[in-house]
Amino acid sequence: MANTYMYSPLPQKAIRLLRFTSDAATKYLEYELAVFPLAGAPKFNALSYFWGGDGRSVSIRCNGCELMINPVLTGALQDLTELDRGGVEWIWIDQVCINQANISERGSQVDMMKAIYQTSERTIIWLGAKIPGIGAVGTLLEKLSHLYNRDLERSGNRKRRRYTIDEYKAAGLPYHEDPSWDVLGDILSRPWFTRSWVIQEAVLSKVTPQMLCGTHELSWESILSSATWLASMCYKLTPLNLRPITVAALRSLKLFSELNQLGVPWDLTTLLNKTRRFEASEPRDRVYSLIGLTEEAGETSVLPTALRANYDKPVRDVFRNITRYIIMSSRNLSILTLIRYHPDWDTYPSWVVDFAGDVLWERISYFAWSPHAKGWRSVKEISNNAAGGLPVDVQHSSDDILAVKGFRVDAINAVCEVMSSSVLNSFGPQALVVFNETCRRLGARYTTNEALARAVMITLSANWNLTNQERVVDQSTSHFWAYLWEANHRLRNEAAPDRDQAEFEKDCANRLANIVSDVEADANIYRLHLDTAHYHRVFFTEDQTYIGLGPSIMQENDILCILFGGATPMVLRPVGDSYLFVVSPEPTTSPKPRHIGDARRQAKLEHEARALSKGHMPRTSSWDTSAMSAGMWRRG
Template sequence: MFAYEPIDLDRPAFRLLNLRRGKWSDIECTMYQAYLDGDDTIPYDALSYTWGGTHKTSTVIVNGEALRVTENLHSALQHLRSENVDKTLWVDAICIDQSNERERGHQVQQMCKIYSQAEEVIVWLGQATRETNTLFESLQRLQEHSVLYGHGHRHWDLAKWKELWLSVPKDSDSELRDGLFLLLRRPWFKRVWILQEIANAKKASILCGTKSIRAHTFALAPSLIGVKPQRHCRAVLDIMPGHLREETWWSENRDLYNLLLKFSESEASDPRDKVYALLGISSDARDTGRLRPDYTKDLEKVIYDTSSFLFGPSGSSYVPSGSLFLNLDSPYGRMERFLSNLTSRSVASFTQLAEMHDVSEVDLFLKRRGLEVPLSEDMIKAAAGNEVHGKAVMNLLLLERRNEFKVTANVIKAAVENKKSGRDIIYLLLQEEKDGFRATICKELIRGYRDDKGREEHILERIQYTLSLQRRYGYRDDEEGAERIFEDIEGTRFLERRFEYGVAERRDGERGEERIRGNIRDTLSLARRVYDILEMASPERMFLAAEILLQDPGANVGVEGGVNTALAKRRETVLRLLQEPSASSITRRSSIPLSP
């Protein structure tokens, strides 16, 4: 049996296979070591194919010794063999010692160069059928017609190719579609490694049985025949060599994160290859030493390293902590689960960064994949709670994601509870997002009259909307007395409840409805007065107001009347605080009672 000689792992060495000329039956080869950086490397073609299972039922002769290979590879070599000339090939299953894990990792790191330096990449799709032969014959005629136009056809757009296709003699569209459907279902299109193999090819051809066509021509087939390939097939066709490739996803963002999402359903016999096979075509992982193919690592370690690369800051030793990343057996122990949860992991990672790390790490995450992660309340709240770097992180989010940045009660609460930098964060919000911050405080004041069923919720929404309109058009009323807003809300809520339950007769109900509308109008008008008070308040007073408003009213044991009474007392305290003319009266929360 054939035994491999060690390969030079300190240089970009690889083995080449010389397929000896001969008849169909016995396959004889010689194999030798070459270097990708050498000036004397013999021109070679690279084979792209599927192993066709792990059972090696066929035999080829290499350097005079028998080597077992799969039936599909044996069939490919039979169809590639010439009776008259030898062929120099690179074939992974033969040229790599698959039992040597160090060598496998070394060779996978060279794959990009191996396929890009090949004279041609030959794609073997397997044995032909009548339908596939019919398709290939028509596409071969299209190739022959295009050659009549010289080299100009290489730069045609799709419309020009369709025009030429109409003039080509061919079989019926239904027969052509049958042949194409059969080929697109072949395992080759699902194999994750073929992405790197075909994407790095400077020239490629498709071989099915004894018939062959250029890869670019084959990639046109679905558009010419009217077939819509499945998503993963379309993605493979899009990256076949040709100028049209630049009009596809290939010219878009190809970082590892997006590639893993796009090709999560691709197949590999070794689950680690679901990551390793994409490194060579990724924009951010291709030339980094932080993530390299290494088959001495088990699956859990590969997932861990990939998580660190994707979700940790580049160029540092940071590895995400916590069960989300470390407990790889549940739920992320298997590669499939890891890939299916990439989006949620990305969100969790960003939230963790905003909460615990400095602004440079958050900035790096936003630059690498910020567009894929919508800014949520939880993320802003996490940044507001960052005790050391909170102000800087919040400022970055305001600068980079202003359109998505929203100030909510939970965000303010997180800042209030941030003992180290919360005050600076609230001052920042007052300066950078003044309207949003003050409107939120206004809403919290109004919520002081919420009853147990929250019946005034739609009124509050209308108040907020009206405030925004008033502010936009510069409207102000001259009525005094901010307290009336709360009286009107109480009256409105009471009348609304009577009207809703139909306690009054119809006529009274109509009058009740009109009174509700009148009270809402008064409430909306007077809401402006509360907003004016908030607008005139100093940042220090606003901070203290937020502290009071965002306490848990249920924690005030002993307040007569329960939670609703505590809310009312809170509101009165805040209004007194905000309207107090003397700055000397400002005190810390501990000295501002919620009840007399």
Template sequence: MEKPESQDRPLELHLEDSRERISQSYIYSQLARSSIRLLRFISSTSPNAIECELQTFPLSYTPQYHSLSYFWGDPIRENTLSCNGKKIMITTTLKQALERLINLDRGGVKWIWIDQICINQANSEEKGIQVNMMREIYQKSEGTVVWLGPNILGIETTARLLEKMQCLHKEDQDPINGRRKRKFYTLTEFEAKTLPPAGDRSWKILAEILARPWFVRTWVIQEAVLSRVQPRMLCGSYELDWQKLLGSCSWMVSLCYRITPIFQYTDAWHAVRSLHLFNDLMNVGLPWDLETLINRAIRFKATEPRDKIYSLVGLAGEASDSSTIPKVLQADYNKPTRDVFRDVTRHIIESTGSLSMLSLIRYKPNWEKFPSWSVDFTAGVHWERISDLVWGRHQRGWHATREDPNKASDNLPVDLQASFSNDHLNVGGILIDTLGTPVEAMSQANLDCFGNQALIAWKMAQYTRTRYPSIEALGQAFMVTFTANWRLSGTELMEHQPQRHFWNYLWRIYDRLLEEARSEQHYQEVEQCFHHVLKPQSIDDPGDADLYRHYLDAAYNRRMFFTKDKFYLGLGPSIMQEGDLLCVLFGGATPLILRPEGEHYRFVGECYVHDLMSGEAIKDWHDGKYTAQRFCLI
């Protein structure tokens, strides 16, 4: 359910919106809070002459109806529809969907709910009330019909591909907790799985399907998941198998995402990650806690920014009924976006007793627009999270994820005190140390292609030899930190791997630099700079550089750093700088970076710090080595 914002639009579009509101307002009467409008087709003499009827029903007493899920597309309504004997304007995308729906066998169900027509989009009060009822609207529906758009030539060739990947998904992944039963596929293992070769047409057509914008719109999450039966997914005249599409995408995300032919199609890959969430929602069941929903749906898009929150509330435990939704989560399109995002961030921190919501601040912030601790839910994610998310239970019994395996604050709850301003977040914690100069932010291309950035970061790590005096101890600290100790499978973490894989990765970089040396002098400079900091390799078992390279996602767009006094080694956000503070705040699973600003602090981001991820700072605090203090975040 989307309604485009009007700000920053050309004058002619404002005038067009005004004409649409005037031409359509007369078909809408006042809608009671507990009622909805439904649409049904009366007749169709041609695709351009569909006649419809719109009626109002109490939500507790409606005829059978379906609900439509689709992407609005171009917001300009330039197509006419006959409704209750009058002409109304609809978008081109909806016109295409109606032309397909009027001839679709829906088992005798005549009525359908369509947001663009059944809600008076020009009435912000009505829109807010209907949005708060969205969970009940979709749950009461006989099922959701998904319209992806017009035909794709050859779409039927994807059936065998999806069937095979769905079978692999069942073999390789736990359907309940989503954990991998094995490590990532190597290219050789992937190619041996009898899937169509990379050049096969079915991959390209699947990419075309997934490039349809429906897959990444935030409203479609609840529209599909709340369907009482498996959604019917229509692409032109073809009907896709919903379950096979979900299983296939979940398998790709979990086990082979970089080596699939789909990965080269950026728009399609966003959809693959989105469908992984749909798969988890279907398998785990509802309700989820709101923080988990927001975490998992952060990459979805919404034309109206506030819908990044409002579109998910219907799936949350806090909204089991529209009358029980907390005020801070009730749809209010008159409330500034800034205040909505700030208040929801604070609400989640207070209700969960955790600072894990701050792990969503993985972008370059706009501190002029939002408080540094307030999540901008519309910002694109620029780097991956530090902690893994594993399933657990919210204190009120809802399905929820928690950060794992990290517990820097030893599972202590957040220490939150009242502030003078709604823009302040007053929290307690421990100041650990001040940051030295971090290395430059590392790029995915450089790390994946054995570029020099990892080796430069390794040389910088020599500053921490006071804490890690042997090369083996430093190698272990760096190997784990550089990957944020990511999970390789359900039980294995990077810390459980032998160091030889890490050393082989560094030697591959070193050898490449020597091969690319432009002159003898350059060759000698590379050798002099790096050779003495590398550990000799075992001839019998040199290790697997590619195994280590597969798990560097956490380092992409992050910076390695050390601290000035205690010589901790860490991996932090790209915006960090010398003089920032390394802290452990109560309620945080990871250490956090703060920036002093007078008597206050700016939140910079989460980080991975070797020797601080398992409550060590809290133990030292109990032993009197640290003093707890207040941090007023602005």
């Protein structure tokens, strides 16, 4: 029986590399593991793969000793023996080349990850075992890539709107029963696409990554363009829609395409927003895996303490320090848009982002690319400037308390029920309920049903971008009216004939009967724009009678406020003499905006909003309610 392989300490700025010392015909594969200074290492490739959850139950012979690895890596190594590696003998594989039991070594090697992948000759992506019939997918990817080049800009932005069902049928794609769709679905179902670490592993490759499924090579460029087109234009119309697991892969590949086109570095807040649905078995890696793509990881810079990999520190403290670092360095509160989950206020202060939290709803602020002052790739929330350009003003804070400045706007006095994707997609009554509630609360201030309809249409869609030039606000209300009509028709056919329902029907019918029929109206077109309403709720405020859209955790008596550095108004929940941070809602665009004027001249109106120990911040007795940001909230 061979001795167990024992790792020796790694010198600073050094790495281990692996190479095969036997060929594929050998029954038992053998390997050599050697230490090199990174700057003087021989040519090597770097492997990107999904570890899997299985423990280290398989042994390989390494330097004449037994080294335990997991079964997934065993499969990858077997396929790599058959690969023409272009004369590059050595390979870097994290599971083997890092002593995973040594926490200190793990941290230092993680901080070197950018340099490791940039030094390697190329990244080899191994998706897993070969899929039967995989050769059939090539023609489909070629067709999808053609549509990408026709319909999207190089950055992935749309040249046109999403496809309708008739346009999709005319696109010339294979029938739903074609086996190539099944193969593509199998490829996109591989877990590699949703793992945090693979992002920089693929992006930092010197040359185009080599993607393997088993020993079959796939075109990285074709996969990127195909997935970007599907995600942007018509995913729900394809057979892939029957396999929800593929959604995550398409989102991920769309991000890879953006990174591929725009290059690095990126702003950290942008990366965290774009990668919110990626996964990592180690919670801290949800951030650490991205640092190599940021300016902070520049070759001549030293990583800020908050961003250095530290697996000894509790996750709670790591996430708190990272959140505070991002707020202080960016001088804004955009990082709080990542709170799209049910917060655990017993574990984290409410202002601290749980970067490992599962996303439960979509963001409702629209982001667009904006050049960073230092040349980084970054996005900003467009059309939202609640704080009038004022940076975040952080006061004296303890570890768990973030004290910032801002002012109160209004209190929430009514919320509609949480809307579900299944109900909205099937013309259920929820949008109709919102419309009628808006009529009841705001009808006296609007002169026409058309104006009311436009307010609800924009609110439910969060005024989403349709193309680079067009937003929902630019659309006719005809598609929205058609959607309400379909919802009303379904309600009449399916609802129980009780008294309350009859009154509700009558009210709906009276409002809709006066709408002039439009032969161009298509209920499905507006339905395509309702993604942002899924799992959100519409709310109304008390004094100012605003209407807005926010996540499901909002409730009556929460307050709206503007915190400096925030693109949209924030929601706080009074608790004793403090506040909990709840959420950033999405406002609609006011046709007659009230202006904040020169916010810097209104410094005397600013009052401290001490945010949040356990999410709490001490309450102040005086808030200014007269200052509003231009174009932020629709007033009835």
